[in-house]
Amino acid sequence: MYAQMVKSEATNDDPERLAAFQARIDAGEKIEPKDWMPEGYRKTLIRQIGQHAHSEIVGQLPEGNWITRAPTLERKAILLAKVQDEAGHGLYLYCAAETLGVSRDELTEMLLDGRMKYSSIFNYPTLNWADIGAVGWLVDGAAIMNQVPLQRTSFGPYSRAMIRICKEESFHQRQGYDAIRKMAEGTPEQRRMAQDALNRLWFPSLMMFGPSDKDSVHSEQSMKWKIKMNTNDELRQKFVDQTVPQIEFLGLDLPDPGIKWNEERGHYDYTDPDWSEFYDVIKGNGPCNTDRLAARNKAWDDGKWVRDGLLAHARKKAAARVAAE
Ligand code: BYC
Numbered sequence: 001m002y003a004q005m006v007k008s009e010a011t012n013d014d015p016e017r018l019a020a021f022q023a024r025i026d027a028g029e030k031i032e033p034k035d036w037m038p039e040g041y042r043k044t045l046i047r048q049i050g051q052h053a054h055s056e057i058v059g060q061l062p063e064g065n066w067i068t069r070a071p072t073l074e075r076k077a078i079l080l081a082k083v084q085d086e087a088g089h090g091l092y093l094y095c096a097a098e099t100l101g102v103s104r105d106e107l108t109e110m111l112l113d114g115r116m117k118y119s120s121i122f123n124y125p126t127l128n129w130a131d132i133g134a135v136g137w138l139v140d141g142a143a144i145m146n147q148v149p150l151q152r153t154s155f156g157p158y159s160r161a162m163i164r165i166c167k168e169e170s171f172h173q174r175q176g177y178d179a180i181r182k183m184a185e186g187t188p189e190q191r192r193m194a195q196d197a198l199n200r201l202w203f204p205s206l207m208m209f210g211p212s213d214k215d216s217v218h219s220e221q222s223m224k225w226k227i228k229m230n231t232n233d234e235l236r237q238k239f240v241d242q243t244v245p246q247i248e249f250l251g252l253d254l255p256d257p258g259i260k261w262n263e264e265r266g267h268y269d270y271t272d273p274d275w276s277e278f279y280d281v282i283k284g285n286g287p288c289n290t291d292r293l294a295a296r297n298k299a300w301d302d303g304k305w306v307r308d309g310l311l312a313h314a315r316k317k318a319a320a321r322v323a324a325e
Contacts, residue, residue, distance in 0.1 A: 013038045025226050030156040033099035041225050044218065045155055046100050046107075047116070048227060053093035054111045054118035058292050060086045062126040063135060071129055078175050079132065085168045092164060096157040112297050120278060123286030124204050130183050130193035131201065136176015138198075138205040138243065144169045145239045146209065149229035177246065184250040195252050202255035203273040209236040211275060240270050 018038060024031065031037055060083050067083065070076035094104040110116040121139050126132060147169060150162045183194040210216055210232040222228040244259055258271035280286070 022224070025154050025224075029154075030159060031154050032156045040221070041227070042100050044222060044225070044227055045158065046097055046102050048222070049093050049097040049100075049158055050102070050107045050110070051117050051119075053090045053097060053107065054116060055122065056086045056090035056093060058111075058118045058122045058296060059139075061292055061295055062122060062124075062288075063132060065126060066129065066132045069129070070132075075179065082136070082172050082175060085172065089161075089165045089168070092161040093158075096155075096161045099157045108300065112293065112300055114284065114293070117282060118292075119208055120281045120286065121204050121208050122292060123281050123288045124201070125288055127200075128193055128197070130180065130190070130197035133176050133179030133183060133194065134197035134201045136172055136174075137180050137246075138176070138201050139208070140169055140172040140176055141243060142205045142208045142239050144173055145235050145242070149235075152226070152229055154226035181250060184252055191252075194250070198247065198252055199255045203277075206236055206239070206270075206273045207278045207281075209233075209239070211278065212272065215275070237267055240268050244268050 017036065021031075021036065021038060021041075031041075063079060063086075064083050067076060067079055070079050094107060097107060098104060107116065111118065121142075126135060144166065147162055147166050151159055151166055153159045153162065180194050180197070183190040185191075186194075210219075213219060213231045213233045216232050219228060219231050223231070240259070244254070247254060256271045258269060260269045262269045281289070284290075
């Protein structure tokens with residue numbers, strides 16, 4: 001497995017070079033594509049940026065499914081813009097990964113044949129309009145919590161892509177909150193739908209931050225390299241602390257009886273997600289894994305004639321240039 005290949009790769013690089021590299025990171029310098037970097041750093045970045053890019057692309061599916069069924073023209077225009085933004089985020093990130101010596105086609109092939117992952121959250125269905133509000137509010141809310149610190153990540157192209165992405169993500173989160181607020185303030189049936197969406201998406205949203213720190217494989221090395229800026233549990237706690245007051249403001253019931261303010265810690269206590277479900281989903285056994293990969297594979301196959309045509313055109317132009325020289 002590709003993921004195994006890059007797992008916390010201990011490098012055989014020259015210790016002096018490694019120390020100089022680490023000193024640059026510790027001093028807050030950005031690493032640029034042409035700079036020397038340990039092989040493990042390069043591969044960890046390809047894994048993380050690639051999986052992030054795939055998440056943006058696969059993440060269009062559950063929401064794209066509701067564009068034609070949005071309740072008003074305004075909501076439809078907003079959702080359309082958001083889903084288009086996700087495509088753009090995927091492209092920024094594929095471009096950042098390409099600077100590390102992997103092509104977008106290679107990354108796509110690794111997604112399509114299951115060698116690379118994408119976020120677990122997109123293997124859950126969006127059953128109704130309330131789910132679209134909850135995705136913007138909770139899923140984009142969790143995404144921002146993770147992505148804002150990544151603006152300071154050590155790899156220049158990744159950091160710059162994240163700055164652009166975060167600007168758009170905050171609009172995404174706000175539109176989701178606005179949609180769910182409308183339902184929470186609506187008819188009893190709309191309110192019931194908002195509560196049901198919150199109940200179903202709460203734990204999958206917590207899973208987005210990855211396994212508990214004690215089970216995280218990559219955190220320690222990735223944080224040393226500033227590929228990750230926080231641990232999974234730190235960000236999950238920040239998300240819970242930010243979201244609980246929003247749930248209370250909406251007048252919805254808390255989705256977890258374990259949520260309770262802990263005066264001593266200065267944080268909300270909460271119940272951890274069911275980690276066996278998380279591992280099952282990332283192994284391919286979530287409710288929508290098969291559908292999501294089938295949809296991406298179909299899009300790739302359907303687009304083959306366009307890729308072939310563009311390549312033939314580029315080859316013809318190059319041949320004409322050579323002939324003219
Ligand atoms: N889903 O050692 P760990 C978005 C894997 S939002 C699937 O802690 P790491 C969007 C992990 O890959 C989402 N797999 O890993 C929002 C590793 O397996 P491999 C995208 C997961 O990398 C709205 C294993 O579990 N955001 O795009 O240090 C609309 C052990 O984990 C997940 C990003 O990707 C998961 N939730 O930390 C549209 C942000 N969690 O690779 C789109 C950038 C863990 O060894 N990524 N795994 O086989 C990160 O910050 C980190 O990669 C993670 C995981 C925090 C996600």
